[in-house]
Amino acid sequence: MVKRVRVQVSIRTQELREISFSVLRRGSHRPKRYARSRMAHYIVRAKPKPERLPELHTRLCENAFVNLRPFGKALTYSLSEARTQPDGTAIWEEEDYCSPPLAQERAAVLDKYFDEITVEQVNAGEGWKQIEALPKLNANG
Secondary structure, eight states: OEEEEEEEEEOTTSOEEEEEEEEETTSOEEEEEEOOOOOEEEEEEEEEOGGGHHHHHHHHHTTTTTTSTTTHHHHHHHHHTOEEOTTSOEEEEEEEOOSSTTHHHIIIIIHHHEEEEEEEEEOTTHHHHHHTTSOBOOTTO
């Protein structure tokens, strides 16, 4: 009997590489490698919780989220560069490997600081270009 186990590894270039191992019942391993990028980029829109923004700003300045795996560095960068739309909605581009999008990020961080989180898939960098003229999200709401 052959049991397949999938291991997802996040590498420095932020591309996902999947390594599939065929594991025989006797415990020997025969690695079968293939690489396939499954990272998606999203424009994220969310209503900030005004009473929580100062705390978010402080935590970002402390790099408090950087060590959250596998998304900490990307989330820290994205939230640090987040913008504000005229109606007060926060907007940023986020990269994500999960389905549904941002599941881990929401559970660990986003739901604490934002409501009404929506995502729209974009090409890498396209979201940042769309929002670059908007003012940065600030700690005062």
